[in-house]
Amino acid sequence: MRISSFQFIQRNLDNISARSSEANRQLGQASSGKRVEYASDDPVAANGILNYKQELRKLDQYQNNINLAENRLRREETGLTSGENITQQVKELMLKANNPAITQNERNAIKSELESRIDELLNIANTKDEFGQAIFGGFQTDTDPFTRQPNGDITYSGDSGQRQMIIGDSVKVELNHDGELVFGGVPNPRGDFTVDYQLGAEPREDQVRVESANISNPGALTDAQQYSIKFVENTPPEPGKVSYTITDNLGNVTPAAPATLPYTSGEKITVDGIEIVIKGETKAGDEITLNTDITDGTGQDDLGVFDILNRAKDWLSSEPHNPSGQSEMIEILDELDAMGSHFTRVRADTGNRMQRLDNQKETHLEMTLTLDKLRSGMEDLDYAKASGEFIQTMVALQATQTMFGKIQNMSLFNYI
Incomplete structure (x- = not known):
C-alpha cells in the first residue's frame, strides 16, 4: 500500500498530539490528586463517586443538625440545673424561716429573697435559644410562655408540643421539654389532692x-x-x-x-x-x-412549680408557728422535695437525649470515614502508579517525536 507524504505526516502528528494530550491529562491528575476528574475519565467510577459524595453531604447536614440540637439541649440542661439549685435554696430559706426565734422583719426579708428566687425561675422558664425562640414554650416559641398575673399567679400560654430534629436516617431527637411538663408536672406528694x-x-x-x-x-x-x-x-x-x-x-x-x-x-x-x-x-x-x-x-396528680413557690410565700406572710402552720410547712417541704426531684428527672431525660446525639455523632463519624475511604479509593490518584504511567507516556512521546523527525528527513535525494 502506498502512503502519501501528507498521510504519513498527519498520522504521526496525530500520534504525537494524542501522546501529548495523555501526558497533559496525567499532569493534571497529578496536580489535582484526582484520578477521576470528569465522568469521561471512568463513567462507572464517576457514578459511584457521586453517590458517595451525596451520602457524605447528607452526613454533614446531619452533623449540623446534631450540633444545633446539642446547643438547644445544653441550654435546657443549664436551666434545669438552675431550677434544682433554686429549689434547694428555697428549701433552706423555708427551714430558716421556720425558726420560732426569728422576728417578723427577718421573715419579711426571707420573703423578699424568696420573691427574687421566683423571679429568677420565671426568667429561666422564659429562656430563649440562639434564634430568640422560647425553649419551654412547646410549639409556641415567639412569645414568653410564662406571664405573671396581677394577683401574683404565673400562667402558661404555650402548648405541650416537643420539637424534633432529624439527626440520621429515620432517627429523630426531641429538642425541648414543654413548659407544661417542666413547670407544671411536679408529682403531687399527697397523691390526688x-x-x-x-x-x-x-x-x-x-x-x-x-x-x-x-x-x-x-x-x-x-x-x-x-x-x-x-x-x-x-x-x-x-x-x-x-x-x-x-x-x-x-x-x-x-x-x-x-x-x-x-x-x-x-x-x-x-x-x-x-x-x-x-x-x-x-x-x-x-x-x-x-x-x-x-x-x-x-x-x-401534678402541681405547678410556681404554685408551690407562691404557697411558700403565703406561708411566710402568715403566722406559721402554730399547729396549722407547722402542718402546712410539712406540705411545703414535701412539695419542694418533689419539685427538686422532678427537675432532676427532666434533666436526666435531657441527658439521655444528649447521649443519643453523642451516639449518633459517633455513628456518623465512622460512616464518614468508611465512605470517604471508599470514595478516595475510586477518585484519588495512586501517585506511584500514575508516576510510572507518566514516564511511559513521556518515553513513548519522545520516541514518536524522534522517529518522526528522522523518517521525515529521509529522501532518495540524500542517496543520489
Missing part, C-alpha cells in the same frame, strides 16, 4: 399531716370535692381520743349524722372512692380539707 389545715391552737407531740389521699376506686368517685374532715370528741368522751366525719361539697356527710368514726393515726380512711391516710395527734375542732383544681375525676 392538695391539703389545707385548720387546726386548733393546742400543742401536739406528733404534728398532724396527711400522708396520702388517692383515688383508689374511680368508679365510686362522685368528685364532690372539697372533702372536709372534721374531728370531734368521742361519744362518750375518751381522754386523748377523737372521732371524725367527712363532708363533701354537696353536703353529704360520712358517716350519716349524728354518727362518727374513731380516728386512729395512720389508719386508712375511705370515702367516695378515695383512700386517705392521716398521721399525727388530732384534737377536737381540727379540720382538714382535701381539694383539687382538676374536675374530670382524675385528681390533682
Whole structure:
C-alpha cells in the first residue's frame, strides 16, 4: 500500500498530539490528586463517586443538625440545673424561716429573697435559644410562655408540643421539654389532692399531716370535692381520743349524722372512692380539707412549680408557728422535695437525649470515614502508579517525536 507524504505526516502528528494530550491529562491528575476528574475519565467510577459524595453531604447536614440540637439541649440542661439549685435554696430559706426565734422583719426579708428566687425561675422558664425562640414554650416559641398575673399567679400560654430534629436516617431527637411538663408536672406528694389545715391552737407531740389521699376506686368517685374532715370528741368522751366525719361539697356527710368514726393515726380512711391516710395527734375542732383544681375525676396528680413557690410565700406572710402552720410547712417541704426531684428527672431525660446525639455523632463519624475511604479509593490518584504511567507516556512521546523527525528527513535525494 502506498502512503502519501501528507498521510504519513498527519498520522504521526496525530500520534504525537494524542501522546501529548495523555501526558497533559496525567499532569493534571497529578496536580489535582484526582484520578477521576470528569465522568469521561471512568463513567462507572464517576457514578459511584457521586453517590458517595451525596451520602457524605447528607452526613454533614446531619452533623449540623446534631450540633444545633446539642446547643438547644445544653441550654435546657443549664436551666434545669438552675431550677434544682433554686429549689434547694428555697428549701433552706423555708427551714430558716421556720425558726420560732426569728422576728417578723427577718421573715419579711426571707420573703423578699424568696420573691427574687421566683423571679429568677420565671426568667429561666422564659429562656430563649440562639434564634430568640422560647425553649419551654412547646410549639409556641415567639412569645414568653410564662406571664405573671396581677394577683401574683404565673400562667402558661404555650402548648405541650416537643420539637424534633432529624439527626440520621429515620432517627429523630426531641429538642425541648414543654413548659407544661417542666413547670407544671411536679408529682403531687399527697397523691390526688392538695391539703389545707385548720387546726386548733393546742400543742401536739406528733404534728398532724396527711400522708396520702388517692383515688383508689374511680368508679365510686362522685368528685364532690372539697372533702372536709372534721374531728370531734368521742361519744362518750375518751381522754386523748377523737372521732371524725367527712363532708363533701354537696353536703353529704360520712358517716350519716349524728354518727362518727374513731380516728386512729395512720389508719386508712375511705370515702367516695378515695383512700386517705392521716398521721399525727388530732384534737377536737381540727379540720382538714382535701381539694383539687382538676374536675374530670382524675385528681390533682401534678402541681405547678410556681404554685408551690407562691404557697411558700403565703406561708411566710402568715403566722406559721402554730399547729396549722407547722402542718402546712410539712406540705411545703414535701412539695419542694418533689419539685427538686422532678427537675432532676427532666434533666436526666435531657441527658439521655444528649447521649443519643453523642451516639449518633459517633455513628456518623465512622460512616464518614468508611465512605470517604471508599470514595478516595475510586477518585484519588495512586501517585506511584500514575508516576510510572507518566514516564511511559513521556518515553513513548519522545520516541514518536524522534522517529518522526528522522523518517521525515529521509529522501532518495540524500542517496543520489
